[in-house]
Amino acid sequence: MKEMTYRTITSRKRNLFLGLFCLCLLIDGCVREDTGNCSRYSLSVKVVDTEGNDITASGVVSSVTFYLFNENGFVQIIPQEPSAVFVWQKDKDKSLTLVAWGNLKTDSLKVPQLAVGTSLEAACVELLQRTNGSYLPSTDLFYGKLELSEADTRSDPGGTNVTLSLQRMASAISIRTSSFREHFGETQSGENCRIIVRDAGNALNFLGRTTGNAAGYEPDVREDSEGDFYASNFYVFPTEEDSSLAIDIYRGDERLFTTTTDEEGEPLQAPAGKQLNVTIDFAHARAKVTVTVSPWQQAGQQTEM
Structure with a gap:
C-alpha cells in the first residue's frame, strides 16, 4: 500500500442505510487529484437474517464500523459517514477486503485497536470479563465481509453498485x-x-x-x-x-x-x-x-x- 487518503462528501440524509458509501480505488499510475482512471463503487449496506431475508428496516443494527484490509493485513478503519469518497492507491493484482461489524459496543465487547498489518484471522472482537472471571453476554452483534479484487477495479464511468450484507453473529x-x-x-x-x-x-x-x-x-x-x-x-x-x-x-x-x-x-x-x-x-x-x-x-x- 503506497498511499491512502480520503475526503468526505456531506449528505443531508444521516441514516446509515439510506446513504451510499462511494469507493474510488486507484490503480498504479493514478494521482490523487485525477480519478479518471479509477473504478467508482457505490456501496450499500443491508441487514439479513439467517434465511437471507432483508431485515434492514427493522432497525436491529444501530451502528456499523468498517475495517479495511489488503493482502498484507489491516490498513485502517473507514470513517462512518453516510456518503463519502475514499481514495486508495494500490498495486495491481492486489485485492481489498472490507469487514463490517454492526452493534460493536464497548459496554460488553473489547473493540480492538488494530496495528497496521494485522491479519483477518488475528484481528478479534472479544468479550469483556467480570472480576469473578465470568464473561459479560454479547451485544446483538452483526458481521459482514466484502472482497474487492483486481477484476472488480476496472474503469467504469457509470460506477459499480456493490452490497455488503450484515448477518447476525450472536x-x-x-x-x-x-x-x-x-x-x-x-x-x-x-x-x-x-x-x-x-x-x-x-x-x-x-x-x-x-x-x-x-x-x-x-x-x-x-x-x-x-x-x-x-x-x-x-x-x-x-x-x-x-x-x-x-x-x-x-x-x-x-x-x-x-x-x-x-x-x-x-x-x-x-x-x-x-x-x-x-x-x-x-x-x-x-x-x-x-x-x-x-x-x-x-x-x-x-x-x-
Whole structure:
C-alpha cells in the first residue's frame, strides 16, 4: 500500500442505510487529484437474517464500523459517514477486503485497536470479563465481509453498485429447570443458585469465526414460586461445528448438575442468529435435557414460569 487518503462528501440524509458509501480505488499510475482512471463503487449496506431475508428496516443494527484490509493485513478503519469518497492507491493484482461489524459496543465487547498489518484471522472482537472471571453476554452483534479484487477495479464511468450484507453473529440462549425443588430440596436463605454456560470461545475473528479461550457466561437467574430457576435470552458467541457448550447448575459453591448433551446425546450447540432453548427436567431418576432451536424473532419473547 503506497498511499491512502480520503475526503468526505456531506449528505443531508444521516441514516446509515439510506446513504451510499462511494469507493474510488486507484490503480498504479493514478494521482490523487485525477480519478479518471479509477473504478467508482457505490456501496450499500443491508441487514439479513439467517434465511437471507432483508431485515434492514427493522432497525436491529444501530451502528456499523468498517475495517479495511489488503493482502498484507489491516490498513485502517473507514470513517462512518453516510456518503463519502475514499481514495486508495494500490498495486495491481492486489485485492481489498472490507469487514463490517454492526452493534460493536464497548459496554460488553473489547473493540480492538488494530496495528497496521494485522491479519483477518488475528484481528478479534472479544468479550469483556467480570472480576469473578465470568464473561459479560454479547451485544446483538452483526458481521459482514466484502472482497474487492483486481477484476472488480476496472474503469467504469457509470460506477459499480456493490452490497455488503450484515448477518447476525450472536446466539440467544434460554435455560429453565423443572422439578428442581423436588429433586434437590429447598434452597436455604442466603444460598444463591447459579447457571453457568461455558466452553464457547471468548472472541470472534475478522473471518467471522469463534476463537480464543473458553468463555464462561453467568446470566441473571430468577426463581419462580415453584422453586424452579430460569435464565432468559442472553446472548453468546456462537459455537463452531466441532465445538459444544456445557451447562452447570450451582447452589452456593456446590455444583449440583452438569451436561454437555441433550436427551438424545447430541452436543449442545448455539448457532449464530438462532435461539437455543434448554429445559432441564429433574422429575425423573435421570435428568431429562430437552433442546429446541427457535428463529431469532422469538428470542425477545420472555415467558414467565
